[in-house]
Amino acid sequence: MATQNLKILGIDTSCDDTALALLEIKNCKVRIISNVVSSQIKLHAKYGGVYPMLAKREHQKNLPLVFKKVVQGHNFDFVGVTAGPGLEPCLWQGINFAKDLAEKTKKPLISVNHIEAHILANWLQPTHQCQKSDVKSQMFPAVCLVVSGGHTQLLLMRAVGKYKLIGETRDDAAGECFDKTARIMGLEYPGGPIIAKYAARHKGCSLSVLPRPMMKQKNYDFSFSGLKTAVLYKIRKEKKKAKSEKYIQATSSEIQQSIIDVLIHKTVKAAKDFKVKSIILGGGVAANEELRKQFFSIVNCQMPNVKFLVPPKKFCTDNAAMVALTAFYHRREKVKKIKANGLLSV
Ligand code: KG4
Numbered sequence: 001m002a003t004q005n006l007k008i009l010g011i012d013t014s015c016d017d018t019a020l021a022l023l024e025i026k027n028c029k030v031r032i033i034s035n036v037v038s039s040q041i042k043l044h045a046k047y048g049g050v051y052p053m054l055a056k057r058e059h060q061k062n063l064p065l066v067f068k069k070v071v072q073g074h075n076f077d078f079v080g081v082t083a084g085p086g087l088e089p090c091l092w093q094g095i096n097f098a099k100d101l102a103e104k105t106k107k108p109l110i111s112v113n114h115i116e117a118h119i120l121a122n123w124l125q126p127t128h129q130c131q132k133s134d135v136k137s138q139m140f141p142a143v144c145l146v147v148s149g150g151h152t153q154l155l156l157m158r159a160v161g162k163y164k165l166i167g168e169t170r171d172d173a174a175g176e177c178f179d180k181t182a183r184i185m186g187l188e189y190p191g192g193p194i195i196a197k198y199a200a201r202h203k204g205c206s207l208s209v210l211p212r213p214m215m216k217q218k219n220y221d222f223s224f225s226g227l228k229t230a231v232l233y234k235i236r237k238e239k240k241k242a243k244s245e246k247y248i249q250a251t252s253s254e255i256q257q258s259i260i261d262v263l264i265h266k267t268v269k270a271a272k273d274f275k276v277k278s279i280i281l282g283g284g285v286a287a288n289e290e291l292r293k294q295f296f297s298i299v300n301c302q303m304p305n306v307k308f309l310v311p312p313k314k315f316c317t318d319n320a321a322m323v324a325l326t327a328f329y330h331r332r333e334k335v336k337k338i339k340a341n342g343l344l345s346v
């Protein structure tokens, strides 16, 4: 069954990026009309992390400007906004902006779960057919790994909108571990891309001196705070050489590999245990080139019949195109009252 042509405005202010996008679904094909992510990285870099109240003020300033840039005279049929999870003061800026807009334009408002949006970012491709039933038979059940600055979750997905949380981090998220260990080494925020850059320059083998927390445990949970502490002790002990370029490259490579080993091991275990048809990645850490490469080759080698999906890098990190697409899938659900971090479908 073909859907009518629809234009959806997506809004995401869950963390430090003010993101808006306009998506068109035409003959069941996805087309991104515009996609703008106004980054606050420079502002937060000097603090080594995101300051929620500062981010909130920036969102307030940026929202009308980014909205203008994204919409540029286009009409839209409904608005999708991230309702959570995320930083509460930041979420409210987006929600209130979306509510006002929906009221003024008399368009429906759909609340979107940020984790689900990271998963559905895999469907943001012009070749993708958007009917739920089409996707269903070949893809599900699937195991989804969502790895970002705020989350590390493994979910069993039975269909679009049907998820079961099977494991998550007990302390820091994988992205948070990249960010915090980068800070320990005196590197900039966000730590993920910069650690990846140093790791890529490292020549020679990885020594595997850092721990792989909880890797051998039978559950699907994660823990990354022990890895962060191990890096802190290592740097303290090796203070004299810790500032050298070569040392930072080698340590970055070790940190990255520890995180990759744990993420792949637990996901592949879940994929085998639940006999899934696909493994789906999402979230900022999924932009990591080494993680993508190693995941692909292990899935290819150990489970050749399992599909491996990862979004293009620009749709791994926070964006509103994924929010608009998620709103499209949930367009028939009525939203009575949006509560930040409350109204969640996952
Ligand atoms: O999904 P995202 O943009 O925001 C959240 O929902 O948290 O993820 C941001 C996180 C940051 O922790 C950042 O360091 C990490 O994703 N990240 C990366 C890479 N690019 C972003 N981590 C490892 N390698 C990358 N290339």
Ligand code: ZN
Residues within 6 Å of the ligand: 114, 118, 148, 149, 283, 284, 317, 318
């Ligand atoms: Zn995110």
